[in-house]
Amino acid sequence: MIPALLFMLGIGAVCGIVLSLSSKVFYVYEDPRIAQVENNLAAANCGGCGYAGCSAAAEAVVNGLAQPSVCVISNQEGVEAVAKIMGVDAGAAESPLSYNICEGGNRADDKYHYMGISSCKAMAAVFGGKRVCGVGCMGLGDCVKACQFDALEIGPNGYPVVDDDKCVGCGACQLACPKDIIKVTTLSEQLMKFNQTQDALAPCAQTCPAEINIPRYINQLREGKYKEAVQTIRMRNPLPLACGRVCPHPCEDECRRGIEEEAVSINQLKRFVADYEMNSGSRIPIKCAPDTGKKVAVIGGGPAGLSCAFFLRRIGHQVDIFEAMPKLGGIIRYGIPEYRLPKKVLDWEIQGILDLGIKAFCNVRFGVDFGLGSLMASGYEAVLLGVGAWEDYSLGIEGEDLDGCFKGIDFLQRFSRGEKIKLGRTAAVVGGGNSAIDCVRTLLRLGLEKVYIVYRRTRNEMPANEVEIVASEEEGVEFVFLAAPTQVIADDNGKVAQLEYLKMELGEPDASGRRRPVPIEGSETLLDVEMVISAIGQSPDASFKDQDPHPRMTELELTRWNTIDNDPAILQASIPYIFTAGDSATGPALVVDAIGSGRRSARSIDLFLKGEPVEPVKDSLQKKRIPESIFTKVPGLKKTARAKMPEIPVDQRLDSMIEVDLVLPEDAAHKEAERCLNCCRLCYNPDTGFPIAKAN
């Protein structure tokens, strides 16, 4: 008895001493909350949460990767105890949710027939599955079987539907899916997702420079879920009101319905839901990720700057905008006239962005009122240069500085700011782009008797939006095509009296594919006008580079077009912490291009702030098309008329700057949404004889 006791005592003491010593020697710091959290989990090590045992789950909770409710067995009390340990802001962890990218399901055609296979994994292993679509859902529900929380089911259309309330973001479904259809992502990851070559994308969504999920929001509109539709748009575009009015909608050029008949009027639908939000009187809350504590300065409050600021704010960074003009908006405030985009609408939209907690400082010019040095000293870790392209190109002809000569953007912005401009009775606007049209339509509203557009090619080659050209025709502008100005002639008082131009003819196509205009010798013609506005394009104003005394500023490289030299895939400038977007990165382009590049630079800035290598998105689609998704014909369509945009009659337009284009009425918007085929990469809903089409 005694020896046994002594022996056990001895061996116990040895073990105890060795362990306590080694716990001192091999001590590793661990967040004490991990142990506390673990104590409140079920301690069953069941793995139901998707983590390897309770301690791994506790670690995930403390590291913010899992929610307090991670434990499958734990009751409400346990969850609350864990939330308490994690502090009141238990929601600080950005919760991931399961997200299904395939909405085709059963409607996709089958390529093979499989007998007796009951799992997606097995089917994928044999010839990649039954569907024609390489990225589509096979619908056998491996994800449903993998889900421990009953948050997934195969919906009536043959693809999984996620119940967001039940989903804990454990990632089991993603692991089970052999085709990457179901993904567990956080809000930040969704916001920073860019189109990739292997994605399930409709042609319109591939084309949109902002990469909006167009079929999704049109479908939401069709179901009457306007709020959700606006939220879908805001995942990619912070300015739906402005874009819904001014976007030349390149997406509609690729619309599959457009192959057989008139394309779906996508942009009017965007405007419909955006206007719905504005007119509803309350703003739809915009979700943001938890604060990261990093500060970014955005220089330039135009579409690119606003977009970049909006997305950086939504993924949790603190953003301040610096704007040289008195108000935010950039070219869409000062370059786009009131009758296309009312200032009231723009103000409402920008206020919504600022309400996320973005500070804006107006009337401060980069290089003059502040510089790189002061930004760095104030603790900004990255800078976005989105200064736009505000410097009008000059015609380079004699007499263009005479009294009565103006430059396009300069004229528009001076007018927008309320400056009194001495007008003539007749005017010639040189150029064929949207700025030129904006100038003539503005001039007509100012009461000029005769306004000409002087363009060196023909109407077919005009880069302006077709609707704009048509509207200006209706309003009575006169076109002088195939005319290249050669000099502006003054009268005795030194004021503009005539514009002399050479007649042109079209020759061989040039690099842009348009036929090059060739002057006809000796064809000088005179046009009697009292004003000449040249609107032949702009370049960025990079004067800040010389004005800012900060020594590093000399390292900032510019291109020969005065844009900031950058890698278009990541938009990083030659100074690593400076990024760019919009017109200052690419030269003049569309608003929606600026919005897309603003988001792209937000991604790069985010990577930069996290200390990760700033690398391009892998397999980025970036304005390319997925060849297999571009069809030449779309069988099974029933032709229906495209919704006509309501507008104010011409005779009522010219007296004021009142908005010309109106929003679609609700029933027309629904009818137009019904025209959408809800395309994906390969499959789509034809109009007849199809279950999904009928159900809708």
Place this chain on the structure above:
Amino acid sequence: MGDLFVLAISCIFINNILLAQFLGCCPFLGTSKKMETAVGMAMAVVFVLVMAGTLTWMVDTYLLKALDVEYLRTVSFILVIASLVQFVEMFLKKSIPGLYAGLGIFLPLITTNCAVMGVCLININEEYTFVQAVVSATAYAIGFGLALVLFASIRERVNLARVPKPLQDTSIGLVTAGIIALTFMSFKGMV
């Protein structure tokens, strides 16, 4: 040398700890749903079994037998193995974090696993020498890992098949385990 080889073969195949002696069935069923965890578990078992087999042989020979308290074998083995595993866990966490990340969660699971305990006691009952004890512990662990990995791969395939509802999951797992055990019986008489 030849004897040791024969011993190893017999421990791995003929007297396979899982399929012939039916020890360690809980991790066998619990960690065999996925190949990844099965491999992790197999590694952890090799690691722990070799160390435990060695240490318990020494404890038995130099303490229990020397002090003539052999009746305390089971209880002292439990204590020694548990402490050993705890110690190894701490050591790995500090010194080889990579290995810890791979084995970490499995180590405490097999602290006083019946397979571990069983092998230690077999070593003593068979009156193995030190070298024999080490070889037998290693071979038994390899046998355990072999059976586990085989079983996991079969279960992964079974997951893809249509299984009648009442037989799904553990039930079909046990049936499968029984059939594998039958096939292992054919090794009998090899040595």
